[in-house]
Amino acid sequence: MNKPLNIINNLIFQESSSRPCPYIPGKKEHLLFTDLTKFININVIENLTKKGFRRSENIFYKPNCKKCNACLSTRIKVKKFIYSSSFNRILNKNQNLKKKILNPKSNRNHYKLFQKYLKSKHSNGEMKKMSYLDYRTMIEVTPTKTKILELYNDNQLIGAILFDLYKNSLSAIYSYYDPEYKKKSLGTFLILNLIKLAKKQNKDYLYLGYYIEKCKKMSYKSKFEPLEILINNKWKIFEKKN
Numbered sequence: 001m002n003k004p005l006n007i008i009n010n011l012i013f014q015e016s017s018s019r020p021c022p023y024i025p026g027k028k029e030h031l032l033f034t035d036l037t038k039f040i041n042i043n044v045i046e047n048l049t050k051k052g053f054r055r056s057e058n059i060f061y062k063p064n065c066k067k068c069n070a071c072l073s074t075r076i077k078v079k080k081f082i083y084s085s086s087f088n089r090i091l092n093k094n095q096n097l098k099k100k101i102l103n104p105k106s107n108r109n110h111y112k113l114f115q116k117y118l119k120s121k122h123s124n125g126e127m128k129k130m131s132y133l134d135y136r137t138m139i140e141v142t143p144t145k146t147k148i149l150e151l152y153n154d155n156q157l158i159g160a161i162l163f164d165l166y167k168n169s170l171s172a173i174y175s176y177y178d179p180e181y182k183k184k185s186l187g188t189f190l191i192l193n194l195i196k197l198a199k200k201q202n203k204d205y206l207y208l209g210y211y212i213e214k215c216k217k218m219s220y221k222s223k224f225e226p227l228e229i230l231i232n233n234k235w236k237i238f239e240k241k242n
Helices: 042-050 085-093 108-121 132-140 179-184 186-200 216-223
Strands: 004-008 011-015 031-035 054-056 059-063 072-077 098-102 146-153 156-165 169-177 205-211 227-231 234-237
Touching: 042 059, 042 169, 054 169, 085 186, 108 132, 108 156, 108 169, 108 179, 146 186, 156 186, 169 186, 179 186, 186 205, 186 216, 205 216, 205 227
Parallel strands: 169 205
Antiparallel strands: 004 011, 011 031, 031 059, 054 059, 072 205, 072 227, 098 146, 146 156, 156 169, 227 234
């Protein structure tokens, strides 16, 4: 059993056991985490996000690897976000899609789409083993205010993104979409919709999770500008390498 490292704001932080890194082959992953099952304070939760923690159900975690710092927390400066010509094309070709923002509630159709996405995008990952109960837990268990944005082509669900709402920010938790609609760039379209929502609600930031240069699945975030990354506990503008 992991021993508590320290207690801050009545939160107990622990270190996870070592396991193979899901992003970089040959590396080991270590996490620092805290369980918020019995703790609800929206300001503390948003502050954890600001410090680089990510949410999975009631657990907030961040990388705590001693010999690797490849995972960099990211956030978009929403009020200064730049709509590139590429982003505008994506918005235009998806303008016929219907959008709904709902309280997160799972069903079998959502789970089938989730499985279809994993089979196409993450066939070698641990998530492909998730049962319907696992999926339902991921979607519905949360210690904070959470919503899900759904995309429909006519009446067919083709994409969704789970996100948290805080006082000054939104935080994208997980997205999935129908791989048959690859040409519509639905992953990007979902994020663009969260940016639009954040602007409408006068938020400062949209947190996107971790940027990992050596992992294509995690490096796409660099195309959203201006993007900030967390380095040595300070947020700095991300500068692309030439």
